[in-house]
Amino acid sequence: MTTDTADPAEVVEAVGIAPAADPGFLQRYGATIEYILIPGAALIGALATFGVFVALHGKNPLDLYFYMYQGAFGTWFSWQNTLTRAAPLILTALCTALPAQLGMVIIGGEGALLIGALAATSTALAMQWAPPLVVQIAMVIAGVIGGGLWITLSGALRQYRGVNETISSLLLVYIALAILNHLVEGVMRDPASLNKPSTREIGAANMIGTIPGTDVHWGLVFGLVCAIASYILIYHTTFGFAARVAGGNIRAAKIVGLGVGKLIMTICFLAGGCAGLAGMIEVAAVQGRTNANLAAGYGFTGILVAFLSRQNPLAVIPVAILLGGISASGGLLQRRLGLPDASVLVLQGIIFVFVLASDALYGRIGFLKGKS
């Protein structure tokens, strides 16, 4: 883990030397380099700060970096753990990244995930007679619609009532959690679940299983497909172009006759649908049922993934793997270094703060100033 401990300034220089010789290269790729360099430097700064924090707790920061690497990417086992965690993160990150194209800050992915999980579970329980493939397809549809409508609610409130979407989507997380607890401890409760109230199992046959040769479930493929489809939608279709115009200048969008309301509703539905799909996956690939375990914070980490990838649906993939790795290493940090499980949350918070502060650096790096 030498790169993690390196000084950000060194990295900036190291990357800077080669391309600086060719101004044409900078002209073309300057912005891309900046988008990789600055969040990268922020990440390294955050890891260094976390190292200091851990050192203050009497632990060796080099041990920390070593175990983080081991737990995240060190072995095939940890890679699989990382990818399994990355799958829902890709989807919940899209829940923030897609509305961000319209200039909206949606932070309610966790709520859409819970509602999607509930919808998928109810569908599976109601369709026990059907063949597994039919049940699985129905679960996907139910999860997407459930999560999609949940975030569309925030979008509609913003469009038609002027209610701030950041606050409303976060309030809806708590409401979703209350609905989940209410149903899981009430009408949907499996009488056999004593300690942890849960719904009945959706049935082993209806689980979506793992990718052959791995322990990584198919949810990862769902995530990759959604991220790539979102990228194409935003950057290579007229719909996506309209969305970006509206995000850049809403008045201009209205003047040229774009249906801003329709854009907001569609994007919010797709965004919530992604998070709902994450909920469906957590049910159909991991938990097998719905209970309070589903509120594991994937929705909140997804916000961080979206901001760290600068709301680019394609960049969401590597960033989700990185953050999935950090959360996968949490167990090892707990066992080997005796750090509390919340240390992952602290690191995520530090990364978030650094990434946002690094926004101030754009357009200010010396050798990139000449970019177009």
Added chain:
Amino acid sequence: MADASIGLWTVPLAVLGGAIRVSTPFLFVSLGECITERSGRINLGLEGTLVMGAMSAYGISYLTGSPWLGVLAAGITGALLGALHAGICSLPRVNDVAVGIALMLFGIGLAFFLGKPLIEPTAPRLPAIDFGWWSDIPQVRAALRINVLFLIGVAIAPILYWAFKTTRWGLLIRTAGESSDAARAMGHSVLLIRLRATMVGGFLAGIGGSFLSLFYPGSWNEGLSSGQGITAVALVIFARWDPLLCLWASLAFGGAAALGPALQSVGVTSGYHLFNAAPYILTLAIMIITCSPKRTLTGAPAELSITR
């Protein structure tokens, strides 16, 4: 049997007592956020500040044996988090809403990390004043056991109202919130005004957190705050950035939050989780009713990003 003699009155009494008890964190966070938002910046991180305040108050109270030192520590922690928020926001091109979300996650994570050893021990709690001494009915006495922090919060609201209206500081904060250009033309640093406003706001929110861990519910655990901070931020919008309205709104929200436990105490348990979500549903409903897509809200500071 006193229980039988008051019968149906148990629920409204418990709601009243709950309104006083549960509203205190709402009150402190909303007053703090009111100051910050009046200066033209929104701090969504107060949820994290609340949890950090609760944790540090409990820790200091446990270590020193003095709950009041705990309250002070919570306030200082809150002010530091506020300074961090304001510091990052003063960098160019940094979005205050996003920084708030980051600090919310950071504050919660840090509190869980540092608070791990505090879940077991019992810390000295804040004392309460018995305003129900005249009554023989235990429920009435329970409802009227009022914490000093609540009274302080109630006192701060009108003082803040007066300070915004008549003092130089109030005018400066409002100027920074309405037009940063005007404040700059008057020779004041907008960033400095907002830094101070955010720090004072964080201080109050931290104290709100100390109430959670040192009085009601009165212990430190990871489920202590679930959205009270963010509800209080929404409450400021509903209260039209008026400290006095913040007071009434906090009481209403406290009452709504107390509905679930109150009904549970008389044996209505079926909708427990739904009643617990009452403050969030109420917040959302009120925002739907009072907001409008056609105009900005009356009383909204013009510089505030969230209302533009």
